[in-house]
Every structure is written in structure tokens, then in C-alpha cells.
Amino acid sequence: MSLLRVENIDKTFVTTRALKNAAIIVEEGEIRGLVGENGSGKSTLVSIVSGIIRPDGGRMFKNETAYAPESVLDAGREKIGIVVQEMGTIDGLTVAANLFLGEERLFKRFGLLNTANMNRRSLEVLHRYGIVNIQPDADIGALTFEDRKLVEFAKALYIDPDLLIVDETTTALSHHGREILFSELKRLKKKKRSVIFISHDLGEVIEHCDSVTVMKDGETVDTVSTRGLNEHDLKELMVGRELQHTYYREDTEASYEEEVILRVENLTLNGAYYDVSFELHRGEILGIGGLTNCGMHLLGKTLFGLKPATSGSVEVSDGNKRITNYVDAIAGGIGYLPKNRDQEGLMLLSSIRENICLPSLSSIQKRGFISPSKERKLAQYGAEQLSIKMSSINQLCLYLSGGNKQKVALSKWLVKDSDILILDCPTRGIDVAVKASIYGLMQELKKEGKAVLVISEELQELIGVSDRIIVLKAGRVKKIFERRKDLTEEEIIHFMI
Amino acid sequence: MRGFKRIVPYIGLVLIIVLFSALTGGKLLSFRNLKLIFNQAVVLIIGCIGVTFVMAQGSLDLSQGSLLGISGAMAATFAAITPGLSLPLAILTGIAVGMINGTLLAFFKIPSFIVTLCVLFVLRGLTVIATHSGSIPLPFAMLSLDNFRIKASILVTVILAAYYAYTYTSLGKNMRAIGSGETSARYSGVPVERMKVLAYLISGLLCGLCGWLNVVRTGAADSKTGLLFELDILTALVLGGMPLTGGSSAKLQSAIIGGLMLALLSNGMVLVGIKAELQQAVKGVIFLLAVYLSFERESVVMIK
Incomplete structure (x- = not known):
């Protein structure tokens, strides 16, 4: 019997189709890898499974009964836990408060929170997973990113999940943190629990997962066993053709x-x-x-x-x-293409034309006057040179794909010569x-x-x-x-x- | 959808005209009343045009009300010495205040909202001092300057010059670029700090001009002159379709059409006989409504 069955999930953000007919089946006691290029829909898919966002269409089953979580708490009640890619803890609260967020009633008496009790339980939980360097009463904001991730990990584990989802967390972890993570994953497997593990480190995925599902452009294109699989083959599956x-x-x-x-x-x-x-x-x-x-x-x-x-x-x-x-x-x-495309490379709320022309305004102006037709020609030339996919040069950059955004960011220096x-x-x-x-x-x-x-x-x-x-x-x-x-x-x- | 949004202010303008024409039995569009509306609209539109340059960058300028007061007081004080000094002094006052606003924002990195709000307080205090808590009358000879031709030509000149600078020069394009994404604009070579100071300078200059126009019309500078003018400007701009976030969709037309709308609205409310106190409340509600309708919630996270 499969633990989780996801069928035909669709999700669209504004105009971007993030998931198309995504499907995945996870068996009991299976560690499943989930890989794909950036923007292929991995995080969206697991966010839907864990109740963070809701799908536009499709169905999900847990233990063969219909499952449609409205929130993370819903998912938690169904014993599905997630460690998210971004920061999943809340500043200003203690480690213990973060750990038992939403479960405070366990420590409540006559409306008052028994903090000492909560701290004691937190210490137990942390120690259970081999996390010994974190104090329950510490402010979580004072911890390193890695320690915060470990707290999140412990939080996801103590509900004793049937399914644990780990979204691209290992890059934030040191060797020690990874050891804790992987030994816990093994322990879950032994207890017949399942895991969905997302990582860009393909070697890691092959080593620790039983099988791996490959996503591309919002679709789940293939699921293969990791036995005998090498990184090169997996990469080929990811890009969809021979490298x-x-x-x-x-x-x-x-x-x-x-x-x-x-x-x-x-x-x-x-x-x-x-x-x-x-x-x-x-x-x-x-x-x-x-x-x-x-x-x-x-x-x-x-x-x-x-x-x-x-x-x-x-x-x-x-x-x-x-x-x-x-x-x-x-x-x-000199022209400069920054690493952070969306914040530094492009004005997302401006058009392709405005972005391409901005550095060149001084060279197309004549006594202070910038002719709209000259501007248009320059942008058109730049966009065609790099074959930017667009409806017109007046399209806002906000809705372009990553690759086309990068082309616009590059184009402004090319037309500037x-x-x-x-x-x-x-x-x-x-x-x-x-x-x-x-x-x-x-x-x-x-x-x-x-x-x-x-x-x-x-x-x-x-x-x-x-x-x-x-x-x-x-x-x-x-x-x-x-x-x-x-x-x-x-x-x-x-x-x- | 975008195309529709662009014409919403025009629809609003027509609706206001139709509504108040009906309520006043056509009095709204009588010649006498149109002159009143024009007088009100001139100052409002010029003020809005100045602030447009600031809002294009995604910043705010709330110092207008008191700036109108202090520049009027300066104009009246110096007009007593030589009438010829009144206009230059009012404009210089505006420029100086704009420079201070812009510098505090660009180089001391204080948010524009706070900077201009504080300047609003300070200038109101100075206006009260300058007018000795009362009012300074203008020399009688200067009252003749309050005529239609002068005001109309000033208005047309300001609109044309601003439209040119805003639409066809690197100044306007750079300012909108800052509103669309300050860091990216900087990385594309926009001198961000200089542009910020310049925008406030333009806003201050035009507000100084408004101060002068206002004092010439009323014949005296008062300690209360210009109270809430900054909010009128903000309301007018939002009514005219100006996005609070600035950026490439910020259009100069918003200043003109918004200014016109608010002038009509204020005048219409007076004609209908709504009490002055209640008028403020109505304006507040309209402001809120306009922001609610025009706010692009999706894009706001992308900005600051």
C-alpha cells in the first residue's frame, strides 16, 4: 500500500505554470529523492503536499484515503512534516517556543504557559536527535543558520511523521549537521516511515535515497531506482536530452x-x-x-x-x-551583470525596453531629448540580437522566465557596446x-x-x-x-x- | 486589464462632473463657478506635478502643506520691501527645502515619509513665527497679478516643461527607473543620490511657486495657509492613477487629471452644501478608496 499518492496536480502563479499534471507515489519505508533544475516545481509540489499552498487541481491520497490539507497544521495532524528551504523558524521566540509552536496547549494550565516544563521537554527532544549544543531557552535569532535548521528538523521529527519532507536543507548544514540528518532519515526508514528528500547535490541523493523522481518544467518526468544510477545519467534525465x-x-x-x-x-x-x-x-x-x-x-x-x-x-x-x-x-x-538578477540586474516593474535602454540613454539623447523611436529601435535590436522571448518590448520584465530575464540584463550592456x-x-x-x-x-x-x-x-x-x-x-x-x-x-x- | 486601469481616472472625472452637475442643477459648470474651480486647480495641479517626480521614485513628499505656508510668508514679507522680490524668494524657499528633504533622504538614508513629515512640522512652526501667528497682507498693487491670463500661462508652461522633462529626458526616465528598482537602476548607471535630491528640488520649487500663487490670490500670508495641502496632493495623485510604489507606470497625466478631479470634488461639495468639517472626512474616505482600488498588491513585495 502506498503511503502517499499524488495525482494530476496543477498550480499556476499569476501567469507562470508551476506544476502541470505532477504525480508522485511514495511507498511506506521509502526514501525518495526529488531532483530537477531551478524552477522545475520541486518546492511547489512539496509545499502542496505539506499544506503550505493549495493546488489548482488534482488529487492526493494518504494511506489510500483522500487527503487535502488546508494548512501546515492539517498536514501535521496527518503526520506529514516538512523542513522548508528558506527560514522556517520565527525570530523573537525561544528555541522551545519555536519547537512547540501551535502545540502550546500541551504545557498550558489555567491559561498559563508552563515555560519550564516546555523547556524541559524541548531539551529531551533535541537530545533525542543528537542536537546537544542548543539551549531551549535561547532566542532563536541568536543561533546560526545551521542550528536554526536543526531546530526545524527536530520540530518536524518529534510529531513522529509518517512522511518527512526535507527541502534543500543540506547546503546549509555542516558535516556534523548532515550526519544527524542522514542518520535520522535511516532511522525513519527502519520504522517504515517515508521521506521525500530534495537536493541539488546529486551524489548525496543517489547515496541516501532508494529511488529518485525527476522534475522538469513543472512535470514529474520520471522515477528511477538509485541502484546502479550515476550522476551523469541523472543529469541527463533532468535536462531531458543527452548532455x-x-x-x-x-x-x-x-x-x-x-x-x-x-x-x-x-x-x-x-x-x-x-x-x-x-x-x-x-x-x-x-x-x-x-x-x-x-x-x-x-x-x-x-x-x-x-x-x-x-x-x-x-x-x-x-x-x-x-x-x-x-x-x-x-x-x-565596463558593463556588469550581477549575481542577484531580480534585485540587482533588472527593474522587474519596468518594461524590456526601459531595462535595455537605461544605460544607453546618454548616448541616444540629442541635446537632452530622447527620441522614443530611437529608444524603441535600440531595444528591438537588443532583444532580437539575443532572441528574447516576449510579446513585445513593452512587456514588463516581472513575468519573463529566468533565462529571458538574464538575456535582458545582458542585452543592456551589449547595446551599450x-x-x-x-x-x-x-x-x-x-x-x-x-x-x-x-x-x-x-x-x-x-x-x-x-x-x-x-x-x-x-x-x-x-x-x-x-x-x-x-x-x-x-x-x-x-x-x-x-x-x-x-x-x-x-x-x-x-x-x- | 492594464489598459482598463489606465482609463479609470478618466471615468472617475466624468462621473464626478455628471454627479455634481446633476446635484447642483448645472451650477457646477457655470462660468462663474468654472473660474473658482480653475483657481483651485492651478495650485493643486502644479503641486501635484512637483510631487510626481518624487513619487516616480517610490518616495513621498509630505512637506507641501507647510512649504506652501512658509513660501507664502516669505513672499509676503519680501513683497513689503520690493514686490519684485516676492516670486524669487518664494521659489528659493521651495528649492532650499527640497534640497534639505532630498539630502536627508539620499545621504542620511532616513525614509522619505519620516523626513518630509518632520520638515512639515518644522516649517509649520516657522510659518507661525514668520506670520506672527496672524497674517501678513500683500501690497495692494500686487493683487492685480491675480488674473486669469497670468495663471493660465504659468500653468501651461509648467505642464509642458514638466511633461517634456518627465517623458523625453534621462531625468524623468532615471527617476522612474529608481521607482522600478533602486538597486538595479544604480547598477545600470543611474546616479541615484543625485536624482533623489533633484526630485525633491523640483517638488520644492513648484511648491514655492504654488505658495506665491496662493498668496497673490488670497492677498495675504496666513499662519494656517496650506494646512493639509500635502494630503490634498496625495489624494489627487492617487485619484489620478499614480501608483504609490512609483516606477515605470507612474504617469505625469495623473497629476493633471487628479488635480482637476479633486478641485471639482471640493468645489462640488461646497456647492451641494456639505459642511467644511465633513468635507475633510469625505476626502479621507475617498483617499482610502482610491488607494484600495489602485494598489497593486502583487507587485508591492517586489519593491521596498
């Missing part, structure tokens, strides 16, 4: 002109990066890699004049201008097709003699596109690799950690 490696550059040697276009000398920003020096050449794609917090993202902001350095200099060769603010940076021919492009995680959260077109674009820019600086957390990408790769570790340049055929991720990782 091609050809979207990377085909040449295997570094090539760029001698002319230096951007010079960085002894750049230091206390607390972020130290003593960084390099030269960027015409026709070069320069990669910068490292761990998320190695300082590379802030370095990108400094190069564009957004984050003043403590010492050192950034100079564009065109007139030997020093860059100290973003207005100068743009005037010096920037000589130097700083791209921070240019392919984050976008699908394979757009990825390929962005890599293609980078090579075109290279051919035109422009320079591209790619900051990325994906080593495969850096190896695939860069002429040189600068590796940062704790804010310092550890190594510079030249492009070569046999460069491997392992070799680079060695210098990162």
Missing part, C-alpha cells in the same frame, strides 16, 4: 591580444579580498573561481565601482582612467539552451576583441570558457591557470580549499 559538452569552447589553448584593457593593482577590501592584481586583455575571457565566500563576488562589485576598495587601484587602459564609482566604470566601457563585461554567475538558475547561447555570446565578444571577466562557482563552466582562471581562496589569489586540454576540476579545487 552535450560542445556548448563550451572547442579550442583548448588560451588566446588573447597583447593589449591590456583593464589593470587591477594590489586591490584590497578588508574582510573580503586582499592584494589582488591582474591584467585583463582584449579578446580574453578571464575566469575567477573559488568558494562562494572567497571574496570574488565583492571583487566584481569593486571592479564596477560599486564597492570601494580599501586600497589598490582599478584602471581602464582607455585614457588610463581610475575607476572609483559606477558612473565612471560605465563611462570607461561595452568593451569590458563583468559577468557574475551568468548562468545561475537558467536552463541549458540559454546557457549555451550565453557561452556562444561570450565567444563572439572575444572574437570582436572585447574582454569578458566571468566570476563563477561552477568550475566546469570556468574550465569550459576561460582563457585563464584566477583561483581565490579566502580573498587571496592562490593560483592562475592557463587554458589547457587536460585541466580538471580536481586540480582547481585543490587550490580553493
Whole structure:
């Protein structure tokens, strides 16, 4: 008998179809992985199962009886618990209060809450799951993100769930936290309980799950056993066709002109990066890699004049201008694609036209007058160049897909004809097709003699596109690799950690 | 749906005209009354146009009421020395206050709501001092300036200049960009701080002009001049379809049509014989209703 059966679930947010006919069956005592690219609908599906949101259509059954939770509390009564991807605890309350949120009546007497009793029970619960470093009366806001996640985990566990859902939590956990998590999952399995486990770490999924369901564009496309499955096969299932490696550059040697276009000398920003020096050449794609917090993202902001350095200099060769603010940076021919697309890269409440034209307004104006037709032409040109999928250039960016948003964010610098492009995680959260077109674009820019600086957390990408790769570790340049055929991720990782 | 929203203010305008024409037996549109409405609308529309530049950025300017008072007081005080000084002084006062508002917001990072509310209090105090808790009469000769032609040409000039700056220059586009997403606008090269100060400067300048127009019309600067003017402006703008969040859907037309609507509404209520106290209450309810109808709840989380 299946523990949970979900059939034909649909869900639409405003205009985005998040789920189409999604279906999943979880057996008793099964640990089920749930994987898929960003935006494929994983979180939406489990939010529906756990009562956080309600579906537009479809049916769910638990132990073969109809199940339609109206809230998380409903789901809890049916013994379905969830650890969400985002912050699931409430600031300003103690650990114990968070743990027993909604269950306070257990400790109530004559209308008064017996806090001491609640704290005692909390300590028991935490210890039961091997969490010994957290005090029940501590303010939850004072805990680290990892500890807060563990509290959430304990909260989901103590109701003794038939089904536990863990949504992309492991990235927030250290080795110790993961050990706790996985040993508890095993214990649940032994007790014939079930788990749905979401993670982007495919290796982790294959190791700890019995089977895995793959989602793509809001549909559940396949469910396979993890026995004998490898990461590559799973990736192929996720993108829906055979992975091609050809979207990377085909040449295997570094090539760029001698002319230096951007010079960085002894750049230091206390607390972020130290003593960084390099030269960027015409026709070069320069990669910068490292761990998320190695300082590379802030370095990108400094190069564009957004984050003043403590010492050192950034100079564009065109007139030997020093860059100290973003207005100068743009005037010096630099364009910047931020990592955080929705907050920094795009004005979501403006149209495609307005977004594309904004940096170029100064060049299309004539004695202060900006002709609407010139503006339209520029935006049309930019949108066509990158084949942005849209109803018209007057469409708001809010409703574009991630890939198309990224194209708009890029387009504004292309129509500006920037000589130097700083791209921070240019392919984050976008699908394979757009990825390929962005890599293609980078090579075109290279051919035109422009320079591209790619900051990325994906080593495969850096190896695939860069002429040189600068590796940062704790804010310092550890190594510079030249492009070569046999460069491997392992070799680079060695210098990162 | 978007197209429909755009014409809602026009429908509202027609409804107000039809309603009050019916209630007053056509008196609303009599020549004499139209002149009254025009007088009221001039100041309101110019004030609204100024605030439009601020609201396009998603900020508020609540200092208008007292600014109208203090710039009027300045105009009247200096008119006693030389009538020619009155207009420049009123406008300079507005510019100075706008600079202070903008600087406190842009460089000291105090929310615009708080900044302009505090400035509203401070300026009201100064207005009371400047008028010695009473009123300052204007030299008799200046009363002739209160004529239709002068006011109409000022209004048309302001509308045309503002429309041009707002629609066809990088100034207006940059300001709307800030309303659509401040960080993204900055990352696209918009000098955000400068634009913020500029917007308040424009708003202050035009309010100073309003102060002068107002004192010329009434013939004296009073300690109570301009009370609640800031809320009239806000109500008018929202009635005209201005989104409180600013951004690319903020249109200058909102200022004109909204100003006109509120002037008609206030005048109509007087004609119908609604008591002054009750008029304020009605305006409050209308404001709330307009916000409720126009607020885009979905997009508000995306903003600040």
C-alpha cells in the first residue's frame, strides 16, 4: 500500500505554470529523492503536499484515503512534516517556543504557559536527535543558520511523521549537521516511515535515497531506482536530452591580444579580498573561481565601482582612467551583470525596453531629448540580437522566465557596446539552451576583441570558457591557470580549499 | 486589464462632473463657478506635478502643506520691501527645502515619509513665527497679478516643461527607473543620490511657486495657509492613477487629471452644501478608496 499518492496536480502563479499534471507515489519505508533544475516545481509540489499552498487541481491520497490539507497544521495532524528551504523558524521566540509552536496547549494550565516544563521537554527532544549544543531557552535569532535548521528538523521529527519532507536543507548544514540528518532519515526508514528528500547535490541523493523522481518544467518526468544510477545519467534525465559538452569552447589553448584593457593593482577590501592584481586583455575571457565566500563576488562589485576598495587601484587602459564609482566604470566601457538578477540586474516593474535602454540613454539623447523611436529601435535590436522571448518590448520584465530575464540584463550592456563585461554567475538558475547561447555570446565578444571577466562557482563552466582562471581562496589569489586540454576540476579545487 | 486601469481616472472625472452637475442643477459648470474651480486647480495641479517626480521614485513628499505656508510668508514679507522680490524668494524657499528633504533622504538614508513629515512640522512652526501667528497682507498693487491670463500661462508652461522633462529626458526616465528598482537602476548607471535630491528640488520649487500663487490670490500670508495641502496632493495623485510604489507606470497625466478631479470634488461639495468639517472626512474616505482600488498588491513585495 502506498503511503502517499499524488495525482494530476496543477498550480499556476499569476501567469507562470508551476506544476502541470505532477504525480508522485511514495511507498511506506521509502526514501525518495526529488531532483530537477531551478524552477522545475520541486518546492511547489512539496509545499502542496505539506499544506503550505493549495493546488489548482488534482488529487492526493494518504494511506489510500483522500487527503487535502488546508494548512501546515492539517498536514501535521496527518503526520506529514516538512523542513522548508528558506527560514522556517520565527525570530523573537525561544528555541522551545519555536519547537512547540501551535502545540502550546500541551504545557498550558489555567491559561498559563508552563515555560519550564516546555523547556524541559524541548531539551529531551533535541537530545533525542543528537542536537546537544542548543539551549531551549535561547532566542532563536541568536543561533546560526545551521542550528536554526536543526531546530526545524527536530520540530518536524518529534510529531513522529509518517512522511518527512526535507527541502534543500543540506547546503546549509555542516558535516556534523548532515550526519544527524542522514542518520535520522535511516532511522525513519527502519520504522517504515517515508521521506521525500530534495537536493541539488546529486551524489548525496543517489547515496541516501532508494529511488529518485525527476522534475522538469513543472512535470514529474520520471522515477528511477538509485541502484546502479550515476550522476551523469541523472543529469541527463533532468535536462531531458543527452548532455552535450560542445556548448563550451572547442579550442583548448588560451588566446588573447597583447593589449591590456583593464589593470587591477594590489586591490584590497578588508574582510573580503586582499592584494589582488591582474591584467585583463582584449579578446580574453578571464575566469575567477573559488568558494562562494572567497571574496570574488565583492571583487566584481569593486571592479564596477560599486564597492570601494580599501586600497589598490582599478584602471581602464582607455585614457588610463581610475575607476572609483559606477558612473565612471560605465563611462570607461565596463558593463556588469550581477549575481542577484531580480534585485540587482533588472527593474522587474519596468518594461524590456526601459531595462535595455537605461544605460544607453546618454548616448541616444540629442541635446537632452530622447527620441522614443530611437529608444524603441535600440531595444528591438537588443532583444532580437539575443532572441528574447516576449510579446513585445513593452512587456514588463516581472513575468519573463529566468533565462529571458538574464538575456535582458545582458542585452543592456551589449547595446551599450561595452568593451569590458563583468559577468557574475551568468548562468545561475537558467536552463541549458540559454546557457549555451550565453557561452556562444561570450565567444563572439572575444572574437570582436572585447574582454569578458566571468566570476563563477561552477568550475566546469570556468574550465569550459576561460582563457585563464584566477583561483581565490579566502580573498587571496592562490593560483592562475592557463587554458589547457587536460585541466580538471580536481586540480582547481585543490587550490580553493 | 492594464489598459482598463489606465482609463479609470478618466471615468472617475466624468462621473464626478455628471454627479455634481446633476446635484447642483448645472451650477457646477457655470462660468462663474468654472473660474473658482480653475483657481483651485492651478495650485493643486502644479503641486501635484512637483510631487510626481518624487513619487516616480517610490518616495513621498509630505512637506507641501507647510512649504506652501512658509513660501507664502516669505513672499509676503519680501513683497513689503520690493514686490519684485516676492516670486524669487518664494521659489528659493521651495528649492532650499527640497534640497534639505532630498539630502536627508539620499545621504542620511532616513525614509522619505519620516523626513518630509518632520520638515512639515518644522516649517509649520516657522510659518507661525514668520506670520506672527496672524497674517501678513500683500501690497495692494500686487493683487492685480491675480488674473486669469497670468495663471493660465504659468500653468501651461509648467505642464509642458514638466511633461517634456518627465517623458523625453534621462531625468524623468532615471527617476522612474529608481521607482522600478533602486538597486538595479544604480547598477545600470543611474546616479541615484543625485536624482533623489533633484526630485525633491523640483517638488520644492513648484511648491514655492504654488505658495506665491496662493498668496497673490488670497492677498495675504496666513499662519494656517496650506494646512493639509500635502494630503490634498496625495489624494489627487492617487485619484489620478499614480501608483504609490512609483516606477515605470507612474504617469505625469495623473497629476493633471487628479488635480482637476479633486478641485471639482471640493468645489462640488461646497456647492451641494456639505459642511467644511465633513468635507475633510469625505476626502479621507475617498483617499482610502482610491488607494484600495489602485494598489497593486502583487507587485508591492517586489519593491521596498
